Amino acid sequence: MATREEARHQREAKLDELHEKLTGAVERLVTGDDWADALRFAARFRSRSFNNVLLIWEQHQAAFEQGRVPEPFPTYVAGYKQWQQLGRQVEKGQAGYQILAPVTGRFASANPSDPASWRRLNRGEKPKPGEVVRSKMVGVRPAYVWDVSQTSGDPLPEKPEPRLLTGVAPAGLREGLAGRIEAEGFELLWVPHEGMIGGANGLTNFETRQVAVRTNMGDAAQVKTEGHELAHVLMHGPDAEEARQHRGIGEVEAESVALMIGAAHGMDTSEYTIPYVAGWASAVDGKNPVEVVQAAGERIRKTAIDILDRLDTVQVPDGTPPGLDRDTPRRPSERPEQRSVASAVEAESELEPAVGRGL
Structure with a gap:
């Protein structure tokens, strides 16, 4: 032994x-x-x-x-x-x-607001009267x-597995994403063409608190873009300094979340291209591409789960x-x-x- x-x-x-x-x-x-x-x-x-x-x-x-x-x-x-x-x-x-x-481990404190007051409990040890217990x-x-x-x-x-017709978004996904965008305090605008939003498929404006998506593309593409912009809303606000300094990081993170949302609904996302990771990862000063990918991967997954868990849709x-x-x-x-x-x-x-x- x-x-x-x-x-x-x-x-x-x-x-x-x-x-x-x-x-x-x-x-x-x-x-x-x-x-x-x-x-x-x-x-x-x-x-x-x-x-x-x-x-x-x-x-x-x-x-x-x-x-x-x-x-x-x-x-x-x-x-x-x-x-x-x-x-x-x-x-x-x-x-x-x-x-x-x-x-x-289990930690106890009589003054939870003071980080220095927390102490680790031994196995089987009970907290003192009035102490708060948390695990970390x-x-x-x-x-x-x-x-x-x-x-x-x-x-x-x-x-049940979702069944999707080519080019059509699954039932309830458009409405579910729209509801989440509005719940975050943004107005969702469906605009006729890309010329109204600088040639893009979608646009998120944190100053006006508006999200715009163009409607002169297929249904699935519209909903995919809606998910992309929702990811910007959740991930890339004014406090997201790194993504704002390196736009490529923010764009790949948002497109990656949109891809995961689509994949979780059985959507064929093969027509959508994710930029090469090497291109944006290597642009981040002071970090190698492996570090950037690891950090982005978990952020993307958590954001996608946060969105998917609140949708009333059939998912894989x-x-x-x-x-x-x-x-x-x-x-x-x-x-x-x-x-x-x-x-x-x-x-x-x-x-x-x-x-x-x-x-």
């Missing part, structure tokens, strides 16, 4: 390995086609952090090339015990996909998930197996290491610890 020190070194090694995989995946995104593919993929796995989406994608591709899975893209992924909850079992010899799971991420640990194609057992419940599944209870309590990890990792992922409570499986 490994000692505590040996277990710590093993965990450190796994985190280093995951970081190398992630960096390699991001480096390969610095082309327009790869960026578009990654965003379409992220739209189907939007419940997970952008970094973990890339890790799953990278490892599933390798499994496909090795003949361990039948399709090049995963459909549903979950932890070992979660598949068992659904009446399915990971097949013998199927290695799980390593991802980064959060390590959280203090590090990450390796964890495993498996695609449904790596399991066998009971069939999954079917979920988010990568969580149908019928899975997301509120199932997870087993606490044993003495987790408090280690920060660049671009650490947000909480994904359904993950299995990377212990003893798929190694």
